[in-house]
Amino acid sequence: MDVTSLADSAELELRRLEAFRLERERLECEGARSIPMTPRELFETYAAFVxxxxxxxxxxxxxxxxxxxxxxxxxFRKLPEFEPHGSLRAWIYGICIRVARDYRNRAHKRHEVLYDDVSEHAGGVSNAEIERLAAQKQLHQMLQRLDEEKRAVLVLHELEGLPMNEVAELVQCPVKTAYSRLAAARKQMLTMLTKAEGSR
Incomplete structure (x- = not known):
C-alpha cells in the first residue's frame, strides 16, 4: 500500500470513529444507558467478526x-434496545444477518453479481493465489445453498471456531438443535463437494 492509500485509509477510519463518537454522545444526551465500551473499543473488538x-x-x-x-x-443507533443481560456478540450478529439479507435483496433487484470474478485478480497474482480465490468463491457459493439456519451454525462453529453452546446462543436455539443443524449442514456440504469433484 502506498503512502497516499495509507493516508486515505487512515482518514476514512478517523471519520468512522468520529461518527461513532457523535452517535454515542447523542444516545447519552437522550438518556440511553451507558455504552459498555468506547466506539473505538467496540469497533476494534467486533470489526473482524462483522x-x-x-x-x-x-x-x-x-x-x-x-x-x-x-x-x-x-x-449505535439501536444500542438502547440492547438488553444488558444478553450477549452483545449475538445481538451484533443478528444485525449483521439482517443487513446482509437486505443487501442481497437489493443486489437481486439490480441483478448484481455478488461474487468477484477470479479473473479480475489474475494480473500479477501467483497460481496458488488464484486457486485460493477460486476455492474461496466455491466455498461461499456452497454455503449459500444451505438454508440460513444450517449455514449460520456451520460458519460459526467450523469457520469461526466457536463452541456449540455459544453458537446456540448466537442463533437462539437449544444446543441439541444446533448440533442437529450442524450435522445436516456437514452432510449437505459433503454431498455438494463430492458432486463438484466428480464434475471436474
Whole structure:
C-alpha cells in the first residue's frame, strides 16, 4: 500500500470513529444507558467478526467496508434496545444477518453479481493465489445453498471456531438443535463437494 492509500485509509477510519463518537454522545444526551465500551473499543473488538460474518453471508468483497459501516451505524443507533443481560456478540450478529439479507435483496433487484470474478485478480497474482480465490468463491457459493439456519451454525462453529453452546446462543436455539443443524449442514456440504469433484 502506498503512502497516499495509507493516508486515505487512515482518514476514512478517523471519520468512522468520529461518527461513532457523535452517535454515542447523542444516545447519552437522550438518556440511553451507558455504552459498555468506547466506539473505538467496540469497533476494534467486533470489526473482524462483522467483516467475516458479512462475507459468509455473500456480501461482495468490494462492498464489505460500506456494509460493515452500515452495521456499526445501526449498532449505535439501536444500542438502547440492547438488553444488558444478553450477549452483545449475538445481538451484533443478528444485525449483521439482517443487513446482509437486505443487501442481497437489493443486489437481486439490480441483478448484481455478488461474487468477484477470479479473473479480475489474475494480473500479477501467483497460481496458488488464484486457486485460493477460486476455492474461496466455491466455498461461499456452497454455503449459500444451505438454508440460513444450517449455514449460520456451520460458519460459526467450523469457520469461526466457536463452541456449540455459544453458537446456540448466537442463533437462539437449544444446543441439541444446533448440533442437529450442524450435522445436516456437514452432510449437505459433503454431498455438494463430492458432486463438484466428480464434475471436474
Amino acid at each position: 467483516w467475516r460474518t458479512l462475507r459468509y453471508q455473500s456480501v461482495a468483497e468490494r462492498d464489505l467496508d460500506d456494509v460493515s459501516q452500515e452495521v456499526f451505524v445501526i449498532v
